[in-house]
Amino acid sequence: MKNPWNISGMRLLWAMAIVALALGFWLTVRSARKTPDYIRWIERKTEHLEQLQHMRTALRANHEAVAAFEALDHRQPPELSGLIRETIPGVAADIRQRETGPAAEGWTVRRMEVELEEAPLNRIGHLLYRAESARPPWRLVECDLLASDRNPGYARVTLILEALEKR
Amino acid sequence: MSIPCTVCYGxxxxxxxxxxxxxxxxxxDITHETRFSGAPGDVDTVAQNIRxxxxxxxxxxxxxLPVQDSTTRWLSTPFPSVQKARKVLPSILDVQLPFPLEHCVYGFPALEASENGTIRALAVVGRVTDVExxxxxxxxxxxxxxxxxHEGLALWxxxxxxxxxxxxxxxxIAYAGYDRTVLVIGRGSEYRGSYGSRYGWSPVLDARISDEVPGVTDLLARIRLVLRTHVTAVAEQGAIDWVWVGPGAEAGSAIQHVEERLSLPRKGRTAQEPSTFLxxxxxxxxxxxxLMRWNFRLDTRSHSQFRAWVYARCKRVAVTYLVAGLLLCxxxxGWLAHLHYRDARAQSRLEEQARAIAGSERLVRGQEMLVAERAKTEQDALSAPFRKALDPRLTTLLHEVLRTTRETGLAIESLSLREGEIWIRGFTDDWDRVDLFSERFQMPGWEVSVDRQDALMDERxxxxxTMVETL
Structure with missing residues (x-):
C-alpha cells in the first residue's frame, strides 16, 4: 500500500477548515450581537408603520369630509339675515362678521356673530336647525342667552356661527 | 481506535x-472462522489471498508480541490529575525497567483512579529489537x-x-502454545499481569506427558512461582478460576497431568476451540x-494501512470541520441577510407611507414619522372645519339643556355655551330640581358641578x- 500522506494537501485542508470555523464563529458572534438590534429596528418600524396607517385612515376621513363639500351644488352658505327673517320674524338682528381663516382645497372658514334682541327661546332651536340643515351649513360655535326681565320665554341671544365657503 | 475494515485476520x-x-x-456481532491451521510452509496461498x-x-x-518478549506493569502516580500523571508516567516506568526506555516501544493503554484518588496506569512495554x-x-x-x-492483554x-x-x-488464563506457555492473572475483571515461559507444548501433544519430558518440571515450578505471587491464602487456591486456552489445551491428558501436579483443588475449564482463542x-x-487496546506498531513502525486510516480519519475530521465552518458561515x-432584507422592506414601506402622507418625494432616513406627523397636523387643521361642519353637537346640546331646564322647572337667567363647556345661572323654587337637572347630565365625558345659594326674601x-367636558 503506497504512502497516502500528502502533508501539504492536509495542511491546506486543515488551514481551510480552521479559517472556515473561525469565520463561522466570528459570524455567529456577530449575528448574536446584531440580531437584537435588527429585531428592535424592525419592531420599531412596524410600530411606526401601524401609526402611519392609522394616520392615513384619519386623513382619508379628512378627504372624505372635504369631498362631501366639494360635491355640493352651492359653495356659499345662505345669508343669515334671510334665515332669521324666515324663522324669527320681527326680531331685530345685528349681524357682524368675525374672523375668517383658510381651510383645505381653497375653502375659507367664516365666522359671524348674530345678536338678537328679545328673541323667543322656542324659536332659537328652529333657527339653528335651519342654519345647520343648509348646504353649506352654518355651525353653532358659541351661544349666550340673557333672559328678559320683562318677557318670560324671551332672551337676548348672542350666537357665533361658522360656515365654509369657496369663492 | 478500532480498524475501519469489517474483516480482520488474526x-x-x-x-x-x-x-x-x-x-x-x-x-x-463478530463471527470467527478458522482459515488455516498448520505448518508455516503451507500458509503461502492463504497469506497471498490475505495480502x-x-x-x-x-x-x-x-x-x-509474545508475553516473554514484553511486559505489563501497573504504575501508581501521586497525582489525581490524568494530565499530570501522563507527564510523570514515563519516568516512573523508566526506573522500573532493566533496559533504557529509549530502546522500548511503550504506552499506557489504561489509566484509572486508584482507591486513594490518585491515577494508576497500566504500562505496556516491548523492546524495539523484540518488536522488530x-x-x-x-x-x-x-x-x-x-x-x-500484547498477547497477555488480548487473552485477558x-x-x-x-x-x-x-x-x-x-x-x-493459561495459554498452552506450541512454543510457549503464558499465564495471565487477574481478579474479577481486573487485569493484574502476564507471565510467559518458553516451554512449548508441542512435545506432549502427541505423547503422554510425564515429568520425564524435558521442561515440564521447569514449567510447573514457574507456574507455582507465579501463583505464589498472586494467591495470598491457601484457601484461595480453591477459588481460582482456571481457564485453559491455546492448542495445548486440546491435549486433555497433558492438562490433567499439570493440574494434578499443581494440586489444583478445582478443575480448570477449557475454552471452546482453544487453539484459535488467541x-x-x-x-x-x-x-x-x-478497554486496554494496544498496538506495538507505533510511529515509524506503523503499517502503511494504519497510516492510511489515520490520514483518512484526519482528512475526514478536517472536512467535517470545514463543512461545519462553511455551514456556520x-x-x-443567510440570517443576517434575512434580517437586513426585513429591515430594508420595513424601511421602504415606512418611507412609502410617510411619502403618501407628507406628499414629499425626498425624506431623510429616520425622519419619516416626524415629517408625516407634521403633515398630518397641518392637514388636520385645514380639514377640521369640514369635519366639524357636519356635526351639530352644540345645537343638540343647547336643545337638550333648554328642554331639561323646562322639564325640571328651572328658570334660566343666563346661559353660556362653548365648545366643551356650559354655564347656566338661574333660580328655582325647590332645591331638588337642581339635583334632578344635574342627575340628567351625569353622563360619561361630562363633569357637572352645582353651586346653590340659600333662598332670599323671595324664597327662590x-x-x-357648570358643565365641563372631560374627554
Whole structure:
C-alpha cells in the first residue's frame, strides 16, 4: 500500500477548515450581537408603520369630509339675515362678521356673530336647525342667552356661527 | 481506535504452527472462522489471498508480541490529575525497567483512579529489537500485521468476553502454545499481569506427558512461582478460576497431568476451540473499541494501512470541520441577510407611507414619522372645519339643556355655551330640581358641578351649574 500522506494537501485542508470555523464563529458572534438590534429596528418600524396607517385612515376621513363639500351644488352658505327673517320674524338682528381663516382645497372658514334682541327661546332651536340643515351649513360655535326681565320665554341671544365657503 | 475494515485476520505464529482466523464484524456481532491451521510452509496461498484483501483495504491483519518478549506493569502516580500523571508516567516506568526506555516501544493503554484518588496506569512495554524481530518473523511467514497487540492483554479481554469471571475471583488464563506457555492473572475483571515461559507444548501433544519430558518440571515450578505471587491464602487456591486456552489445551491428558501436579483443588475449564482463542482475541480487539487496546506498531513502525486510516480519519475530521465552518458561515450570512432584507422592506414601506402622507418625494432616513406627523397636523387643521361642519353637537346640546331646564322647572337667567363647556345661572323654587337637572347630565365625558345659594326674601333658590367636558 503506497504512502497516502500528502502533508501539504492536509495542511491546506486543515488551514481551510480552521479559517472556515473561525469565520463561522466570528459570524455567529456577530449575528448574536446584531440580531437584537435588527429585531428592535424592525419592531420599531412596524410600530411606526401601524401609526402611519392609522394616520392615513384619519386623513382619508379628512378627504372624505372635504369631498362631501366639494360635491355640493352651492359653495356659499345662505345669508343669515334671510334665515332669521324666515324663522324669527320681527326680531331685530345685528349681524357682524368675525374672523375668517383658510381651510383645505381653497375653502375659507367664516365666522359671524348674530345678536338678537328679545328673541323667543322656542324659536332659537328652529333657527339653528335651519342654519345647520343648509348646504353649506352654518355651525353653532358659541351661544349666550340673557333672559328678559320683562318677557318670560324671551332672551337676548348672542350666537357665533361658522360656515365654509369657496369663492 | 478500532480498524475501519469489517474483516480482520488474526495470526498466531508459534515455532512450528500457524493459525489464521478470519473474523467479520456485522453490527455489534463478530463471527470467527478458522482459515488455516498448520505448518508455516503451507500458509503461502492463504497469506497471498490475505495480502490481496489488505491491499484493497478490505481487511487487516492482527498478531501479538509474545508475553516473554514484553511486559505489563501497573504504575501508581501521586497525582489525581490524568494530565499530570501522563507527564510523570514515563519516568516512573523508566526506573522500573532493566533496559533504557529509549530502546522500548511503550504506552499506557489504561489509566484509572486508584482507591486513594490518585491515577494508576497500566504500562505496556516491548523492546524495539523484540518488536522488530517479531515483525520479521511474521513477515517471514507472509504476514505484515497492522496491529501487533500484547498477547497477555488480548487473552485477558477475550477471556472476559467468552467466559466472564465472577467478581473478586482469582482468574488465571493459561495459554498452552506450541512454543510457549503464558499465564495471565487477574481478579474479577481486573487485569493484574502476564507471565510467559518458553516451554512449548508441542512435545506432549502427541505423547503422554510425564515429568520425564524435558521442561515440564521447569514449567510447573514457574507456574507455582507465579501463583505464589498472586494467591495470598491457601484457601484461595480453591477459588481460582482456571481457564485453559491455546492448542495445548486440546491435549486433555497433558492438562490433567499439570493440574494434578499443581494440586489444583478445582478443575480448570477449557475454552471452546482453544487453539484459535488467541486469534479470536486479536481480531475482536482489532474490530471493536474497548478497554486496554494496544498496538506495538507505533510511529515509524506503523503499517502503511494504519497510516492510511489515520490520514483518512484526519482528512475526514478536517472536512467535517470545514463543512461545519462553511455551514456556520452560510447560516449566519443567510440570517443576517434575512434580517437586513426585513429591515430594508420595513424601511421602504415606512418611507412609502410617510411619502403618501407628507406628499414629499425626498425624506431623510429616520425622519419619516416626524415629517408625516407634521403633515398630518397641518392637514388636520385645514380639514377640521369640514369635519366639524357636519356635526351639530352644540345645537343638540343647547336643545337638550333648554328642554331639561323646562322639564325640571328651572328658570334660566343666563346661559353660556362653548365648545366643551356650559354655564347656566338661574333660580328655582325647590332645591331638588337642581339635583334632578344635574342627575340628567351625569353622563360619561361630562363633569357637572352645582353651586346653590340659600333662598332670599323671595324664597327662590339661586343656582349656578357648570358643565365641563372631560374627554
Amino acid at each position: 495470526i498466531d505464529v508459534s515455532g512450528s504452527r500457524v493459525v489464521v482466523v478470519r473474523s467479520m464484524r456485522s453490527g455489534k 490481496g484483501e489488505v491491499d484493497e483495504n478490505r481487511a487487516a491483519v492482527a498478531a501479538a 524481530q517479531r515483525l520479521e518473523q511474521l513477515q517471514g511467514v507472509g504476514f505484515d500485521p497492522v496491529i501487533l497487540d 479481554t477475550q477471556g472476559q468476553i467468552e467466559m466472564p469471571a465472577a467478581p473478586d475471583t482469582l482468574r488465571v 486469534c479470536r482475541a486479536l481480531c475482536t480487539r482489532a474490530l471493536q473499541d474497548g 452560510a447560516l449566519n450570512i 333658590v339661586r343656582y349656578q351649574i
